[in-house]
Amino acid sequence: MKWTVASVVEVRDETLRAKTLVLDVPDWPGHRAGQHVDVRLVAEDGYQAQRSYSIASPPESRQLELTVERIDDGEVSPYLCDVLHVGDGLEVRGPIGGYFVWDVRDAGPVLLVAGGSGIVPLMAMMRHRARADANLRALSEMSLLYSTRTLGDLFYLKEIERLVEEQHVRAAFTLTREKGDDRRGYHRRIDKAMLTDVGWPPSHMPRSYVCGPTPLVESVARTLVELGHDPSRVLTERFGPTG
Amino acid sequence: MTIHARWMVAQIVLPDEKSDGRVLSGKLHPRGVNVTMADEPFIARGFHSRRQTAPASRLPPGQYETRDFPVLSAGPTPQTSLAEWDFRIEGLDGKSMRWSWTDILALPHETPTVDIHCVTKWSKFDTKWEGVSVDLLLDAARDAGVAEQPFIMAFSDGGYTTNLPRGDLTGGKAWIVFLYDDALLAPEHGGPVRLLVPHLYFWKSAKWLRGLRMMERDDPGFWEQLGYHDRGDPWREQRYQGDP
Numbered sequence: 020m021k022w023t024v025a026s027v028v029e030v031r032d033e034t035l036r037a038k039t040l041v042l043d044v045p046d047w048p049g050h051r052a053g054q055h056v057d058v059r060l061v062a063e064d065g066y067q068a069q070r071s072y073s074i075a076s077p078p079e080s081r082q083l084e085l086t087v088e089r090i091d092d093g094e095v096s097p098y099l100c101d102v103l104h105v106g107d108g109l110e111v112r113g114p115i116g117g118y119f120v121w122d123v124r125d126a127g128p129v130l131l132v133a134g135g136s137g138i139v140p141l142m143a144m145m146r147h148r149a150r151a152d153a154n155l156r157a158l159s160e161m162s163l164l165y166s167t168r169t170l171g172d173l174f175y176l177k178e179i180e181r182l183v184e185e186q187h188v189r190a191a192f193t194l195t196r197e198k199g200d201d202r203r204g205y206h207r208r209i210d211k212a213m214l215t216d217v218g219w220p221p222s223h224m225p226r227s228y229v230c231g232p233t234p235l236v237e238s239v240a241r242t243l244v245e246l247g248h249d250p251s252r253v254l255t256e257r258f259g260p261t262g
Numbered sequence: 263m264t265i266h267a268r269w270m271v272a273q274i275v276l277p278d279e280k281s282d283g284r285v286l287s288g289k290l291h292p293r294g295v296n297v298t299m300a301d302e303p304f305i306a307r308g309f310h311s312r313r314q315t316a317p318a319s320r321l322p323p324g325q326y327e328t329r330d331f332p333v334l335s336a337g338p339t340p341q342t343s344l345a346e347w348d349f350r351i352e353g354l355d356g357k358s359m360r361w362s363w364t365d366i367l368a369l370p371h372e373t374p375t376v377d378i379h380c381v382t383k384w385s386k387f388d389t390k391w392e393g394v395s396v397d398l399l400l401d402a403a404r405d406a407g408v409a410e411q412p413f414i415m416a417f418s419d420g421g422y423t424t425n426l427p428r429g430d431l432t433g434g435k436a437w438i439v440f441l442y443d444d445a446l447l448a449p450e451h452g453g454p455v456r457l458l459v460p461h462l463y464f465w466k467s468a469k470w471l472r473g474l475r476m477m478e479r480d481d482p483g484f485w486e487q488l489g490y491h492d493r494g495d496p497w498r499e500q501r502y503q504g505d506p
Binding site: 057062064067098237244250257 | 306311312324332335383420421484485488501504505
């Protein structure tokens with residue numbers, strides 16, 4: 020798989036700690052929702068660093084979007100968030116990963132469970148479904164459960180709210196570090212009751228995509244299996260802190 | 263050409279400019295111009311090496327050192343009781359050899375301390391394991407009549423598989439392990455038993471291992487069918503299909 024120098028055509032703030040990089044990638048072969056790319060930074064002395072980032076943009080999009088959360092003591096994410104700007108080149112290769120993917124032709128209900136920046140590949144799936152032909156879209160139903168520490172940590176909030184209004188997805192949020200009235204969203208870690216409320220009954224044979232930090236992924240995947248979901252239909256992707 | 267080699271070429275061909283990296287990058291990649299040159303690295307403007315903590319001789323190309331132990335898997339962590347757990351080596355002809363959990367524990371233990379390299383870019387140095395040499399298991403299976411084959415598919419609870427040439431599992435290079443850092447291997451790290459093949463990317467070190475199946479041909483396993491490299495040598499940066 021070849022490295023390509025993409026051009027940064029836009030940089031958007033998502034939260035105080037995260038930015039979306041919009042890239043023009045020459046000869047991009049296309050991707051599926053849920054896949055990622057490798058990014059390589061080479062310094063003038065030959066030193067290099069590589070990381071993987073999930074693709075936020077849907078397959079329908081001509082430009083590639085990555086949302087990167089700044090890890091303060093990292094070496095790649097601070098560069099991508101603070102140094103890189105419009106007009107710069109950025110080496111990427113991909114797409115990578117063929118398991119944690121969803122296509123609008125995959126009929127049936129879908130549960131998306133995100134923790135923190137784990138929303139990124141799931142956003143590609145929501146955007147993919149929203150852009151699809153209405154007849155294809157009718158094959159599936161999609162429900163999102165999104166956990167962050169605070170309201171300010173939610174990525175893509177306005178866009179998700181719009182997708183909910185347009186009935187492309189149902190969405191529920193839980194803010195684990197904020198107190199409040201549970202009628203307006205949850206304020207605790209994801210648990211069995213929450214997955215039952217937001218998710219689909221096991222008898223509907225949903226596919227569940229779980230992406231986030233390891234403790235969340237372990238707990239949600241185990242709980243889904245305990246609720247009676249087929250383990251082979253629970254797909255996981257973990258986001259350790261990648262600096 | 264590997265990335266490692268590319269870097270050396272830049273050093274050798276342009277020794278005068280090496281002390282002045284700006285000249286090097288300016289010459290090769292004028293700003294604002296999109297270049298895709300397979301033989302030369304693209305210098306990231308304003309990116310400077312920061313982490314030189316790990317000796318280059320221990321860190322394969324494109325990897326960084328972590329002190330954590332990140333977890334990666336494609337689905338829920340399987341829950342298998344030790345009473346049900348067994349380990350099998352299966353031949354082509356249906357012949358197989360089976361060990362229970364207590365059979366495995368009764369075999370001679372080895373305690374490898376090794377560096378591990380994950381294809382997601384992290385490497386972890388001096389990880390301490392305890393387990394049984396794969397040589398010993400394969401030899402026992404051969405003596406029991408399980409015919410050797412050139413390739414092996416490791417298989418796990420949860421349906422995970424990964425393919426390896428037999429030669430990557432023999433000669434003291436591979437173990438099945440059940441202790442990590444002197445404690446029973448945690449389920450999220452592959453317990454009760456995982457494969458340990460530290461000279462290859464860590465996805466080859468299958469978690470929740472249940473056995474090894476002989477293969478005549480190098481059929482791809484789980485990640486290998488999804489675009490990852492069949493061999494996965496980190497020193498040659500064999501991450502994906504088509505890498506050297």
